[in-house]
Amino acid sequence: MRGKFIVLEGIDGSGKTTLAHTISDAVGGAELTFEPTSGPIGSALRSGAYGDIPPAAEALLFAADRAVHTRQIEEILDSGRWVICDRYLGSTVAYQSASFGESADWDWLLGMQKKSVITPDLTILLDIDPEVSMARVSRRGEELSRFEKLDFLRKVRSAYLRLADILDYQVVDAAGDEKQVAETVLEIMRKKGLYAPQ
Ligand SMILES: Nc1ncnc2c1ncn2[C@@H]1O[C@H](COP(=O)(O)OP(=O)(O)OP(=O)(O)O)[C@@H](O)[C@H]1O
Numbered sequence: 047m048r049g050k051f052i053v054l055e056g057i058d059g060s061g062k063t064t065l066a067h068t069i070s071d072a073v074g075g076a077e078l079t080f081e082p083t084s085g086p087i088g089s090a091l092r093s094g095a096y097g098d099i100p101p102a103a104e105a106l107l108f109a110a111d112r113a114v115h116t117r118q119i120e121e122i123l124d125s126g127r128w129v130i131c132d133r134y135l136g137s138t139v140a141y142q143s144a145s146f147g148e149s150a151d152w153d154w155l156l157g158m159q160k161k162s163v164i165t166p167d168l169t170i171l172l173d174i175d176p177e178v179s180m181a182r183v184s185r186r187g188e189e190l191s192r193f194e195k196l197d198f199l200r201k202v203r204s205a206y207l208r209l210a211d212i213l214d215y216q217v218v219d220a221a222g223d224e225k226q227v228a229e230t231v232l233e234i235m236r237k238k239g240l241y242a243p244q
């Protein structure tokens with residue numbers, strides 16, 4: 047039987063990586079994947095190797111990384127394993143539309159990925175005030191990436207919420223503690239037949 051595909055979206059520090067592990071444990075082990083990937087395009091994007099490039103170039107590179115990733119995801123799903131993916135299609139739309147600002151073209155950001163993505167069984171949007179998530183990230187002691195600026199993340203957050211309506215994301219309040227967030231998400235999964243508590 048084909049595995050299930052679950053995507054976690056949300057601004058930096060919203061708790062995606064933490065939640066990916068929790069869900070994986072709850073479903074008895076899943077393949078955890080993430081974007082940008084550790085492949086050539088994803089690694090270059092992470093390291094900032096492309097420098098200051100136009101938002102359109104950035105969007106296309108993220109989408110290309112995703113196209114390669116999608117084929118890997120399909121192989122895992124075909125083998126019957128589940129995939130929990132930390133960022134997917136929504137990240138490019140939310141972040142790059144924030145980079146584009148007024149000139150953001152949502153039809154293009156969504157449309158150009160049509161042939162290279164698959165539809166997840168469930169996408170969770172971890173919604174949180176950037177001030178709260180940034181406080182978490184700074185506790186993590188890592189240097190902030192160029193995407194982790196407060197004003198910018200406010201724009202990303204609203205783009206995500208708009209996208210949630212269009213693409214039927216399940217929006218979860220991520221300001222609660224880890225246990226609360228996990229319980230809310232597992233309940234959503236239970237209702238969708240993706241999780242059966244023991
Ligand atoms: N619900 C929560 N309440 C409080 N702290 C949390 C919660 N979830 C995660 N954290 C902590 O907040 C920090 C950010 O969480 P995490 O790394 O999971 O976020 P992320 O969305 O994966 O971030 P990034 O996009 O930067 O990878 C971590 O130090 C994590 O331990």
Ligand SMILES: [Mg+2]
Nearest residue numbers: 062063064132
């Ligand atoms: Mg993470």
